Amino acid sequence: MSANLQREKNRQRPAGKEPVSSPNLEKISRESDRISMLLNTGTIVSSVAHSVRNSLNAIKGAVFYLMGKYSEDETIREFMQIATDEINRIEESISDLITLSSHSSRFIETDINELIKKILFFTSFQFKNSNIKRHCMFGKIPAIRIRPFELGQAILNVLNNSIEAMGSGGVLSIKTYVDKVFGNEFIFLEITDSGPGIPPEKKLRSNLPIPTNEGKGFGLFITRKIIEDHGGNVLIESKHGVGTTVSFCLPVPDLGVPNEQPKK
Structure with a gap:
């Protein structure tokens, strides 16, 4: 429906039939x-998104460093790739957040x-x-x-x-x-x-x-x-x-x- x-339907609900409050x-x-x-509200969202993006840049740099240092360890390399993919996902979400906050009706x-x-x-x-x-x-x-x-x-x-x-x-x-x-x-x-x-x-x-x-x-x-x-x-x-x-x-x-x- x-x-x-x-x-x-809610507007047509008879008087006295409202759900009991709790x-x-x-x-x-x-x-x-x-x-x-x-x-x-776009202002707060945009502010937080930009702040998180700044922190992600530092995390991303650390991940790239570890990938280079332990490039021969397959397990570490696999987990670092997962971390990189997740960072990219978060960055994309942040971009969407900023876009959404600027164009909420888009x-x-x-x-x-x-x-x-x-x-x-x-x-x-x-x-x-x-x-x-x-x-x-x-x-x-x-x-x-x-x-x-x-x-x-x-x-x-x-x-x-x-x-x-x-x-x-x-x-x-x-x-x-x-x-x-x-x-x-x-x-x-x-x-x-x-x-x-x-x-x-x-x-x-x-x-x-x-x-x-x-x-x-x-x-x-x-x-x-x-x-x-x-x-x-x-x-x-x-x-x-x-x-x-x-x-x-x-x-x-x-x-x-x-x-x-x-x-x-």
Whole structure:
């Protein structure tokens, strides 16, 4: 269901039927306001990004020095290459942050499948280290105009949650496809993990996990905000003891794209 339809349903909610408030829900409301402010504030983001970039330059220099000094040690060379790749990834993210802070409304035509593959490449070491297998089924989907950095962050939030939930071992499945909802075409991205799932007592009516005092759970609220800002919606299906599926649905223009089954 689109975010607009959901908001319309909320406006039509009968008086006296509002959800019961609680300290957690009040905290969620405050956090939602904070997230909105952060997503629309460029000055602080740009300042922090430039500061981190300066520190990365020093780290990068040290890594290059170690690669040269221990060039004959294959294991050290392999880990130094991983460090270099991660530094490059962070630098690219920082560039995106600076661009985002300067052009917060900038949308770029993007192939979401390629965006996912790029994120999986940079997180491959995390999956390998956690002994988690990945199964990907990329469907034929059109390129659409999105904010790549924001959507990438939303995907990364879900992947990090899945890795943490599964711990050591498990299977993560990713599937993309096009389908129609109320006559409109949407791109669907489904991320499924074989973790323990969200216990019923720790879920809100939206199926989002209740954020804890330690800050866990807020990542999905940030993710939902990003997807809704793209005109889409986040759907979560979780069975305790079985696993969790997080689905993004993003609207696409009417390009006559066939509803094909995903292919490996």
